[in-house]
Amino acid sequence: MNMDRDFVDIGSVDDVPVRGARLVKTRAETIAVFKTASGDIFAIEDKCPHLAGPLSQGIVHDGSVTCPLHNLVIDLASGVAQGPDGGCVKTYPINIVDGRILIKPIKMPREKVA
Amino acid sequence: MADGPAEETMAPDIVDMPKRQKLVVVGNGMAPGRMLEELLKKSPRLYDITIFNAEPRVNYDRIMLSPVLSAEKSFDDIIIHDDDWYAANSITLHKGKRVARIDRAAKVVEAEDGTTAPYDRLVLATGSSPFIIPVPGHDLPGVLAYRDLDDVDAMVAAAEQGGRAVVIGGGLLGLEAAAGLQMRGMDVTVIHLMPTLMERQLDVAAGHLLRQAVEARGITVLTEANTQSITAGDGRVSGVQLEDGQHLPADIVVMAVGIKPSSAIAGDAGLTVGRGICVDDTLCTSDPAVSAVGECVEHRGMCYGLVAPLYEMAKTLAANLAGEEASYTGSITSTKLKVTGINLFSAGDFAEAEGREEIVLRDASNGVYRRLVLEDNKIIGAVLYGDVADGAWFFDLIKRQTDISEMRDTVIFGQGFTGGTPLDPTAAVAALPDDGEICGCNGICKGTIVEAIGELGLKDVEGVRTHTKASASCGSCTGLVEQLLTLSLGDDYDPAGVQPMCGCTDLGHGDVRRLIVAKELKTIPDVMQELEWKSSCGCAKCRPALNYYLLASWPGEYIDDSQSRFINERVHANIQKDGTYSVVPRMWGGITSAAELRAIADVTDKFNVPTVKVTGGQRIDLLGIQKEDLPAVWADLNAAGLVSGHAYGKALRTVKTCVGTDWCRFGTQDSTGLGIRIEKFMWGSWTPAKVKMAVSGCPRNCSEATCKDVGVICVDSGYEVHFAGAAGLEIKGTVVLGHATTEDEALEIIVAVTQLYREQGYYLERIHKWAARVGVDTVREQIMDDMDRRTALFERFVYSQKFSQTDPWAERVQGDQAHEFMPLADLTRMQAAE
Numbered sequence: 001m002n003m004d005r006d007f008v009d010i011g012s013v014d015d016v017p018v019r020g021a022r023l024v025k026t027r028a029e030t031i032a033v034f035k036t037a038s039g040d041i042f043a044i045e046d047k048c049p050h051l052a053g054p055l056s057q058g059i060v061h062d063g064s065v066t067c068p069l070h071n072l073v074i075d076l077a078s079g080v081a082q083g084p085d086g087g088c089v090k091t092y093p094i095n096i097v098d099g100r101i102l103i104k105p106i107k108m109p110r111e112k113v114a
Numbered sequence: 115m116a117d118g119p120a121e122e123t124m125a126p127d128i129v130d131m132p133k134r135q136k137l138v139v140v141g142n143g144m145a146p147g148r149m150l151e152e153l154l155k156k157s158p159r160l161y162d163i164t165i166f167n168a169e170p171r172v173n174y175d176r177i178m179l180s181p182v183l184s185a186e187k188s189f190d191d192i193i194i195h196d197d198d199w200y201a202a203n204s205i206t207l208h209k210g211k212r213v214a215r216i217d218r219a220a221k222v223v224e225a226e227d228g229t230t231a232p233y234d235r236l237v238l239a240t241g242s243s244p245f246i247i248p249v250p251g252h253d254l255p256g257v258l259a260y261r262d263l264d265d266v267d268a269m270v271a272a273a274e275q276g277g278r279a280v281v282i283g284g285g286l287l288g289l290e291a292a293a294g295l296q297m298r299g300m301d302v303t304v305i306h307l308m309p310t311l312m313e314r315q316l317d318v319a320a321g322h323l324l325r326q327a328v329e330a331r332g333i334t335v336l337t338e339a340n341t342q343s344i345t346a347g348d349g350r351v352s353g354v355q356l357e358d359g360q361h362l363p364a365d366i367v368v369m370a371v372g373i374k375p376s377s378a379i380a381g382d383a384g385l386t387v388g389r390g391i392c393v394d395d396t397l398c399t400s401d402p403a404v405s406a407v408g409e410c411v412e413h414r415g416m417c418y419g420l421v422a423p424l425y426e427m428a429k430t431l432a433a434n435l436a437g438e439e440a441s442y443t444g445s446i447t448s449t450k451l452k453v454t455g456i457n458l459f460s461a462g463d464f465a466e467a468e469g470r471e472e473i474v475l476r477d478a479s480n481g482v483y484r485r486l487v488l489e490d491n492k493i494i495g496a497v498l499y500g501d502v503a504d505g506a507w508f509f510d511l512i513k514r515q516t517d518i519s520e521m522r523d524t525v526i527f528g529q530g531f532t533g534g535t536p537l538d539p540t541a542a543v544a545a546l547p548d549d550g551e552i553c554g555c556n557g558i559c560k561g562t563i564v565e566a567i568g569e570l571g572l573k574d575v576e577g578v579r580t581h582t583k584a585s586a587s588c589g590s591c592t593g594l595v596e597q598l599l600t601l602s603l604g605d606d607y608d609p610a611g612v613q614p615m616c617g618c619t620d621l622g623h624g625d626v627r628r629l630i631v632a633k634e635l636k637t638i639p640d641v642m643q644e645l646e647w648k649s650s651c652g653c654a655k656c657r658p659a660l661n662y663y664l665l666a667s668w669p670g671e672y673i674d675d676s677q678s679r680f681i682n683e684r685v686h687a688n689i690q691k692d693g694t695y696s697v698v699p700r701m702w703g704g705i706t707s708a709a710e711l712r713a714i715a716d717v718t719d720k721f722n723v724p725t726v727k728v729t730g731g732q733r734i735d736l737l738g739i740q741k742e743d744l745p746a747v748w749a750d751l752n753a754a755g756l757v758s759g760h761a762y763g764k765a766l767r768t769v770k771t772c773v774g775t776d777w778c779r780f781g782t783q784d785s786t787g788l789g790i791r792i793e794k795f796m797w798g799s800w801t802p803a804k805v806k807m808a809v810s811g812c813p814r815n816c817s818e819a820t821c822k823d824v825g826v827i828c829v830d831s832g833y834e835v836h837f838a839g840a841a842g843l844e845i846k847g848t849v850v851l852g853h854a855t856t857e858d859e860a861l862e863i864i865v866a867v868t869q870l871y872r873e874q875g876y877y878l879e880r881i882h883k884w885a886a887r888v889g890v891d892t893v894r895e896q897i898m899d900d901m902d903r904r905t906a907l908f909e910r911f912v913y914s915q916k917f918s919q920t921d922p923w924a925e926r927v928q929g930d931q932a933h934e935f936m937p938l939a940d941l942t943r944m945q946a947a948e
Contacts, residue, residue, distance in 0.1 A: 008939075008941060010938055010939035010941070011938045011939055015933065015938055016938065017677060017933060018677070019651065019677040019678075020677050020933075022933060022937065022938035023937040023938060024937060024938050024939045024940075024941060025937050025939070025940045025941060025942050026941045026942060027941075027942045033938055036651075037650065037651040038650075051691070052693075053693065054689075054693040057681040057684075057685075057689060057693070058654065058681065059653075059654040059657060059658070059677070059678065059679075059680065059681075060677065061649065061651050061652050061653045061654060061657065062649055062650050062651055062653075066653070066654030068680065068681040068689055069689070069691065071654065073653075073654075105941055
């Protein structure tokens with residue numbers, strides 16, 4: 001089991017509603033933690049690449065979320081926006097250990113652990 | 115439907131030419147209806163037309179009775195000509211008058227009630243009657259035929275009691291009746307004299323596949339079963355006794371063993387009659403002044419019971435009546451079974467005989483079966499089961515007598531695999547010649563449709579239906595028509611409105627709504643499973659729509675799926691561009707008080723609400739509230755008696771009022787009181803799109819009621835109820851729905867029209883769009899003329915309100931959905947410490 005020190009326990013898998021999302025606040029940003037219909041957990045920044053809409057408030061379908069402001073569809077696994085306009089949201093690595101969600105709440109490239 | 119393009123070239127009536135000839139039509143089914151359409155198109159003013167209809171109603175699409183029986187369509191959906199059409203074409207329609215006698219010497223027909231009509235030309239279109247096997251008990255109450263709307267009504271009434279039905283006859287009609295009764299909840303057994311079902315249209319193998327599919331729906335099938343008698347108990351039917359000794363208990367028995375042409379009055383009048391009324395190729399009977407058309411006809415020894423040949427006859431007869439020369443030489447027919455979920459197509463002749471060969475494709479596990487019967491390298495018959503998409507193509511090859519030697523190796527796989535034609539369905543349609551038939555029912559070719567799209571600037575399926583009739587009867591060629599629209603218009607073809615709800619399904623909103631009710635689908639996963647959704651859990655377009663449809667269809671039963679609601683409805687506030695929310699408490703009829711205003715002021719201070727604004731709907735909006743603060747804001751507002759205003763919902767928003775007789779010197783009624791009463795009665799109800807209402811105390815209309823979804827203008831004599839206005843993306847004045855003399859009556863009308871909209875509207879379709887789609891007159895008839903309907907609608911609304919009038923704010927203050935408002939984790943401190 002990966003007990004990487006950078007992973008933080010943010011709560012139980014059961015605390016996130018199916019086809020819904022919960023928020024994790026950090027000093028830098030707000031992270032939206034999603035659970036899909038199939039029970040998969042994803043974490044992406046709660047900020048649409050279009051006009052910064054709170055993605056956590058959108059409707060979750062299959063592996064995607066539709067932004068509540070202007071209906072951009074974001075793929076939860078990659079953070080990539082579908083459609084011609086493109087754009088990409090930051091994603092966060094996740095570990096599920098014994099039903100707990102562990103998240104690495106930092107931007108991977110810049111703050112890579114030495 | 116009733117378009118009269120030739121009108122402008124005609125002289126006005128006053129300077130009209132010689133006296134018109136009198137055309138009398140006996141019968142008002144689909145064949146004479148089509149004949150008259152064609153005739154009016156050719157020569158709109160040649161005849162004074164009188165119709166005698168034994169049924170007490172207008173002309174309707176008889177082949178769509180099965181969907182009416184199975185509750186997938188309503189009678190209104192299948193009307194071909196409404197009363198307005200007869201009026202617009204100056205046709206005298208005698209409803210419910212059966213013709214008893216024809217006096218050919220005097221050229222007069224006489225109905226049973228004594229009504230007479232003289233004629234110059236007479237058209238007999240008496241149709242057919244169901245064949246009733248003359249076994250003992252055939253005339254017992256509870257033994258029904260399946261022929262017209264009265265039969266369907268009788269079956270629906272019986273099905274409401276539940277119980278057992280026996281359908282005698284395993285042909286097209288019998289199976290459609292059985293499926294309909296089964297969908298209405300009855301326990302159904304089909305008994306059939308022959309060894310396999312639909313043996314006239316299907317070969318043995320397809321008959322077996324069909325039997326399996328029918329049985330899989332829960333219908334019992336008994337073949338080679340001969341009815342000995344129908345048994346009685348308590349003066350009505352109690353069961354069916356078979357010759358082999360079996361007794362099948364039954365609450366109703368439906369006889370669907372066939373039809374026979376109705377030719378009695380023709381025979382009585384001395385016309386030549388065989389199995390039907392004998393006609394020549396011009397559809398003339400043995401009397402040159404008398405023609406016949408439709409199922410009552412015997413032509414070259416054949417009698418037809420399918421719509422396509424009847425329409426071909428209608429066209430020929432119309433041309434002859436208009437003075438042209440046309441002849442009818444008989445038809446090759448094709449059949450489709452209209453049972454949802456069972457796909458079956460057959461055409462031509464597929465009996466085994468000397469010199470005939472066949473090509474067969476079977477894929478039992480996929481439930482696909484295809485058989486082509488060949489003679490001299492031409493296809494003369496085709497049976498398709500399971501995948502019937504190539505039906506039109508095979509039918510075309512049959513009718514054209516195409517030599518298929520070149521493609522014999524692949525022809526069975528269909529058009530997509532033959533001659534290198536690509537699999538793309540649009541390309542397949544593109545490859546069809548201009549005279550390739552698209553609509554079998556109406557005999558409409560590709561060229562006619564493409565021409566109509568180009569010349570008339572048609573943009574959608576509805577337009578093509580109206581102008582060419584293609585896909586207007588059984589509707590199974592709708593897909594082909596859509597492909598022709600795509601081919602002709604390219605990207606200009608905007609499928610909105612007639613098209614799929616979203617990318618997850620091919621079904622439109624109307625179909626989905628109907629099927630939810632007909633198939634009793636009660637959860638979103640059920641809908642997606644049963645209606646074969648293409649995505650695993652829908653999308654942001656279809657899920658909120660399905661959630662609404664289920665909520666509206668099954669009040670008290672369906673459990674609202676909050677994750678399928680748009681965020682505003684999920685958290686009961688309006689999301690703003692910065693992710694904060696706005697909060698609008700209800701102010702009943704726009705009336706407020708010092709206590710309420712004080713509570714709003716206190717909330718504003720306490721939560722640092724940046725903007726407080728008066729809305730257009732006579733209430734107050736608090737903007738810029740953080741999501742986490744919502745429950746606390748609501749708690750404070752609740753404490754002052756303020757509840758959710760549903761400003762965020764596809765729901766009843768506001769009822770604007772003026773001060774009416776309370777204060778105004780012009781007020782005629784208590785408009786404020788009525789507005790408050792409406793709002794208190796209707797708040798909390800979910801609707802397809804937002805609903806805004808207003809009540810004005812006099813025609814000066816200070817509350818602007820005439821641009822609302824529903825508006826009331828009070829007048830001295832009572833209340834004028836308006837609806838279908840708009841003042842948003844579109845500006846549209848309301849139309850008057852009706853007049854009420856009391857406040858109670860006004861409320862009942864308003865509630866009933868809202869409920870009708872709740873039941874019929876497509877998700878996000880405002881009332882004015884819905885009214886335009888279904889027709890303002892249709893709405894008015896149901897609400898103002900049909901008191902039973904109005905009462906039933908009102909009661910359904912009241913019932914559903916039992917489950918919706920709970921303040922969602924109060925529920926959340928109590929802790930409901932708490933996860934929505936609290937972060938899962940707050941790492942700001944932790945990171946600060948690092």
